[in-house]
Amino acid sequence: MNPSARKSFNQNFTNEKYQQFLKQLDNNLHGPVQFRVAETPVFLTADFRDKLIDAGNAIVDAILQPGFKELTERAIPAKWRVANENDHPHFIALDFGVCKDDAGNIVPKLIELQGFPSLYGFQVLMGDAYKDVFGIGDDQTVYFNNLDKAGYLDLLRKTIIGDNKPEEVVLMDVNAPEQKTAVDFYITQKYLGIPVVSLNDLKQRGNQLFYEADGELKLIKRIYNRLIFDEIDGDNAIFDKVVDIRQPLDMEWITHPNWFYRVSKFTMPFLSGDYIPQTQFLHQIEYLPADLENYVLKPLFSFAGQGVIIDVTVDDIRSIKDPENWILQQKVNYEPFVEAPDGGVKAEIRLLYLWPDGDAQPTLAINLARLSRGKMIGVRYNKDFDWVGGTIALMPR
Template structure:
């Protein structure tokens, strides 16, 4: 992390500035941000930024290799397989913990990955608000590949809208207005002009889908999908009440739901490199490691850290009834490199890629960061702490 920029930021930080920052952040939003936003951004050095880019490139190369779809067929649960899958994901998110290697060097280590959208709209607003509230230098940027805000929004439009008009594309989630990420939904609506709808708003006529918002019924050509099937997994009758989106429909998915499973924890055993923790499918392990304190046990089909066993025992492994749906992953020990007024804070950086149709590969575009003092990154593990929560990383242009 960049100690010079950090020193300048911390020297000028006050609680009143943070309160003013939050007021600016929430000003004119559809609703106040419902999750904790950290007191500070992350400031990356050029060297660490380049390590992140290199680590991301290695993973993207694996996703681009011939046969990746065949390799990940088992990742898609039959219950949630959706028809008319396209050739590539439109969004890829790679989560890296900031760690220290055996030589004492600060390095990124892959935590998880997903072929699914993240806060592509909110991070623009968040970065702008940090810059304004804390007077962050214009020499620092939240974007990669020489992008600025204008170029980034254009890339986002190309990815989500494609050749269609905004009214032909909808952002859809199971109950969109009530999601914690709805702040991102409505900012995306501002940037792109697309409507935000819930699963129950879909209307089907033959193989075509329609929606109604403030006017006549409109045809849906593309769905910017924000629905994760885990959220409706316990409702066995949901498709008796709403359109069954798994069936063949005359609509394009941005990104297709199957990619959520293909690019996920399921992919990690197929990855290797200096920035990848050793990961194995549980059912393929011949001998349980003696040093289980150095491993975590993760279910393949869960999100937001649910079901993860951090302090693994041999009995935990023996009690797993479906080992083919679990991975045993070498534990990643976060290094508290972010200097808060009262000590170090751990951090995670999410690299966010965009892959519009017509491009041969995804473009690393923007980032998301999260700060933590708890055992894991995430709101539920960081209650009652300060200098934790969602943020963004700035880096030299």
């Protein structure tokens, strides 16, 4: 997309540098990366960067509108509603496909959004490693809003830790060390000094939570939550074995689990604009479009692309028992604009926002990108390809 930066990178690329890049990542982490990292970053032009920013601003405005909570009440499944919800998500992630419009222009199209953390720590390390190993100049940055690495980490610290001591804030997930995203957990621990704990490490005394360190119980004032309830949904007795985190507890959520559902695919039908594909709740559609081949069917309450039906048929729709929990979304056609040595590769850019308590609105801070040759974006759909996987976008400073 940035032709000169792409040409320079490709001319100087070697597999030896790529292996050095992977080694630099692993050497700074608790363990090796468990997902594929791409050979290349994405190089954005200033024009496309500005289109992304404009698209993101319009969506954030919709989230900020009065009544957003009322509009999204139905999004939260009753069994996973958690007490003591706050008034805003601390994290917003917006996924845009890089597409071509009818006039032939390269434009972003919203794919999904989430009020939940992403790889806010790992992306810093990845950006540094690409620049170091491949000799990318300081005129290119992974950050927005004039942030540099120090300013970004300060904003991340303000969002996650706030006025607390690092040892009073825990990063928590179910079986945290075993998650594919554990590399992000431990680099975040390195940057911020907060402990990483699993769900079954939480200990309750009254309405307070603790974790054990050095043989002592440590009070938890904030949980940086990385747990998605889908991962424990199959165990109906889960809260007989661990602390029931849905109950009122004397601590803060960063971010509160209810925002995972409020800012999600559920929000898509309420959005409109040049960068938003037409999206409807399935149960509200009076007449199915004649060109179903140009739509995808998505379950509201799933993640990582699970359950999505790409080649939709009338029978698929008729077989759905809970249409109120599905959306029909117009397909977006990814443009394979990233030039690999053997052809074009599709890309998706995730804008990552941070919203610390006390700020009037979220700040667009950093990004994540994914490259694909498969039918869907995502590491699991690109296992047998190269020049695909997780990466980051670099933009003119």
